[in-house]
Amino acid sequence: MFKLMLQFIQVAKAQNVTQAANTLCLSQPTLSHNMQKLEEKLGSKLFYRNSKGITLTSSGEVLYEQAKMMQHLYENTLHKLEKNKLRHQTELKIGCGDAWWHLFVRDCVQDFRDTNPHSNITIDVGDHLQLMNLLLSDEISIFVGHEILGLAQYEDILFHPLFSSHEEVYVRKDHPLLERVCSDEDIARFPSVDLGASKKRYAHLVQQQNNELSTFQKRHYLQEKVIYNTNSLLTALDLLQNSDAILPYPVGMKVYFEGFGIVPLKMKKCFGKATIGAYLHKDGQQNKQSIALLEQFKELIKNNPQIKGKE
CATH class of the missing domain: 3.40.190.290 (D-Maltodextrin-Binding Protein; domain 2)
Known part of the structure; x- marks a missing residue:
């Protein structure tokens, strides 16, 4: 689930699935499928899709803000774990x-x-x-x-x-x-x-x-x-x-x-x-x-x- 959230953040930033797929080193069909799977898991429509790209729905906006907080917390946790590991390895x-x-x-x-x-x-x-x-x-x-x-x-x-x-x-x-x-x-x-x-x-x-x-x-x-x-x-x-x-x-x-x-x-x-x-x-x-x-x-x-x- 967290992996899907990270992919969602890239799609929301780029507002373009193809561009986000290139950033994530995924194929466009795979990323599109993953976003559909995320919508199904959450039971909410996250994107408005059109010929120019995508925009976020109100649910998508809420998820985007929360997902960024989750990403920051995850990265901060990894940093703290690394510092803790280093602290004891070099004690x-x-x-x-x-x-x-x-x-x-x-x-x-x-x-x-x-x-x-x-x-x-x-x-x-x-x-x-x-x-x-x-x-x-x-x-x-x-x-x-x-x-x-x-x-x-x-x-x-x-x-x-x-x-x-x-x-x-x-x-x-x-x-x-x-x-x-x-x-x-x-x-x-x-x-x-x-x-x-x-x-x-x-x-x-x-x-x-x-x-x-x-x-x-x-x-x-x-x-x-x-x-x-x-x-x-x-x-x-x-x-x-x-x-x-x-x-x-x-x-x-x-x-x-x-x-x-x-x-x-x-x-x-x-x-x-x-x-x-x-x-x-x-x-x-x-x-x-x-x-x-x-x-x-x-x-x-x-x-x-x-x-x-x-x-």
């Missing part, structure tokens, strides 16, 4: 740590928004173990974080290294340790802000810790040490501003932290180093969007020395 589900969001991931997301204005975007910002859990459960398709030492073997997960980063130890501007070059023993006397999700909650993701990880924990997170744990960067900054706590964090955030009155200590040796990269499912290798994001990450990192802490 971006990405995770990252606070530092990497600030330093380069947000620029990639903005580019994605500009290119795909009708696509859904899901962004999870958090701890690397929390994000790994989301990746394994398919709640995100890619995340940027540091290489997880002692990560359990997941054959369907791949890590793509992007760059190396080292950590500074950040404190408020009038912190007592700013007057000296600090050793590990110096900072061990002060509370630490631990920015991340509960380690116990995601302990199943990590195998028995290797020597490097155990040594790191023994040096910096002693059992008797006071820990302020939060998963919010702004909360961590508030804690630093109002206490003698320290926060180990990537060097690239130095300029950002200065705006909050938070500065790095002078350390005798590097506090810690990590390889930063992108985790994604192995089958994500075939995902053009994931590959495009990886290439975009590499380009932004190459052109932004601040990410690695270089100015």
Whole structure:
């Protein structure tokens, strides 16, 4: 029936069956037959036929106005369905740590928004173990974080290294340790802000810790040490501003932290180093969007020395 209505619209526009048939790529007899069939279905005469062509009857005029509305609604529905299909086909589900969001991931997301204005975007910002859990459960398709030492073997997960980063130890501007070059023993006397999700909650993701990880924990997170744990960067900054706590964090955030009155200590040796990269499912290798994001990450990192802490 709807097909007949579309043909009727062309006949009513042209007021000539032969011309409408050419537009519709139909033969004139076929279109004439279809219009007669439409009149029979509706039980109303739609056309006055004469040697010069056709004109619409009053019933034909009513149908023409309603049919145009139906056509517009149909085309609008098709457009919405296509947008909905595109929205889900190109949906971006990405995770990252606070530092990497600030330093380069947000620029990639903005580019994605500009290119795909009708696509859904899901962004999870958090701890690397929390994000790994989301990746394994398919709640995100890619995340940027540091290489997880002692990560359990997941054959369907791949890590793509992007760059190396080292950590500074950040404190408020009038912190007592700013007057000296600090050793590990110096900072061990002060509370630490631990920015991340509960380690116990995601302990199943990590195998028995290797020597490097155990040594790191023994040096910096002693059992008797006071820990302020939060998963919010702004909360961590508030804690630093109002206490003698320290926060180990990537060097690239130095300029950002200065705006909050938070500065790095002078350390005798590097506090810690990590390889930063992108985790994604192995089958994500075939995902053009994931590959495009990886290439975009590499380009932004190459052109932004601040990410690695270089100015």
